[in-house]
Amino acid sequence: MSVRILVVDDEESICEILKYNLEKDGYEVDTAYSAEEALSLDISCYSLLIVDIMMDKLSGFDLLRKIKNNASTQKIPVMFCSALSEEDDIVMGLNKGSDDYITKPFNINVVLARVRTVLRRAHVSDNISHQIDRGHYEPDITYKSLRIDRNEKQCYIAGQPVALTRNEFDILLFFLEHRNRIHSREEILKKVWPNEVVTTRAVDVNIARLRRKLGEYGSHITTRLGFGYGFKEEV
Numbered sequence: 001m002s003v004r005i006l007v008v009d010d011e012e013s014i015c016e017i018l019k020y021n022l023e024k025d026g027y028e029v030d031t032a033y034s035a036e037e038a039l040s041l042d043i044s045c046y047s048l049l050i051v052d053i054m055m056d057k058l059s060g061f062d063l064l065r066k067i068k069n070n071a072s073t074q075k076i077p078v079m080f081c082s083a084l085s086e087e088d089d090i091v092m093g094l095n096k097g098s099d100d101y102i103t104k105p106f107n108i109n110v111v112l113a114r115v116r117t118v119l120r121r122a123h124v125s126d127n128i129s130h131q132i133d134r135g136h137y138e139p140d141i142t143y144k145s146l147r148i149d150r151n152e153k154q155c156y157i158a159g160q161p162v163a164l165t166r167n168e169f170d171i172l173l174f175f176l177e178h179r180n181r182i183h184s185r186e187e188i189l190k191k192v193w194p195n196e197v198v199t200t201r202a203v204d205v206n207i208a209r210l211r212r213k214l215g216e217y218g219s220h221i222t223t224r225l226g227f228g229y230g231f232k233e234e235v
Helices: 012-024 035-039 060-068 087-095 108-121 166-177 185-192 201-213 215-220
Strands: 004-008 028-032 048-051 078-082 100-103 141-143 146-149 154-157 160-162 221-224 228-231
Touching (some): 004 035, 012 028, 012 108, 035 060, 060 078, 078 108, 087 100, 166 185, 166 201
Parallel strands (some): 004 028, 004 048, 048 078
16 A cells, blocks of 8 residues: 655645655655645545645644644654744744654755655555564654654754764764763773774764764763763753
C-alpha cells in the first residue's frame, strides 16, 4: 500500500510543487488550500501532513492542535512548511508538536529527504522504496532545538542539518547520551576511536571543530582542565 500525504497550503503553487515532486518519489498526494478544507477530509487515511502555518481563519497551529486532540489522528506526523524562518519560529513550531519544520523557500531534495526521515521515525513503510526495520529503529536524542537522528546519522539545529564528520557526530552523540558528565580524553578515545591508534590531541581538535559548528550550542560542550570534556545542559 502506498503512503498517502496531504499538503495543506493556501498557496496553490506550493501545493503543486510539493505534489509533483512527492508523487515522483512514489507517494500518493492530495492537496488542501486551507485548514478548513483539510478538516473536511478523512485525515486518518494519511501517513503524513505537510502544513503551512500562516493561513486565513484557521492557522497551521490550529490544524495541528485539532489533529493531536483527535484520537483517530493524533499519531499522524505533521511537518510545518512555513515562510516563518526565524529560530524562535522554528522552535515554537517544534514545541507545539510538529515532527519537523521546513522553511520557505525550500530545496525540494531536502524536503524529500526529511519526509523519508519523518516517515521512518513514525514507523511508516511503503512498498516502493521506504521500507524500515522496526527492530533496529532508534529514537532521536534532543536538547532544545538540537536533535540527533540516530537512524539517519544526522545532526539538526532548529530543523536545519549540520554537517558533521563521523568523529564529530560520534562525540556529540556520546555527550548527549551521557550529558552533565565530564569524560576523560581516554574515555572519549575508547568510545569514538575504539580500534585506532590516535593521540588525545585528536579529541581536542575534533571538539574544537564541533563547538564551532554547533553555534549557540557550542558553549554547552564544557572543559574541565585536568579532567576532560562533556555536554552541560545549563551553562
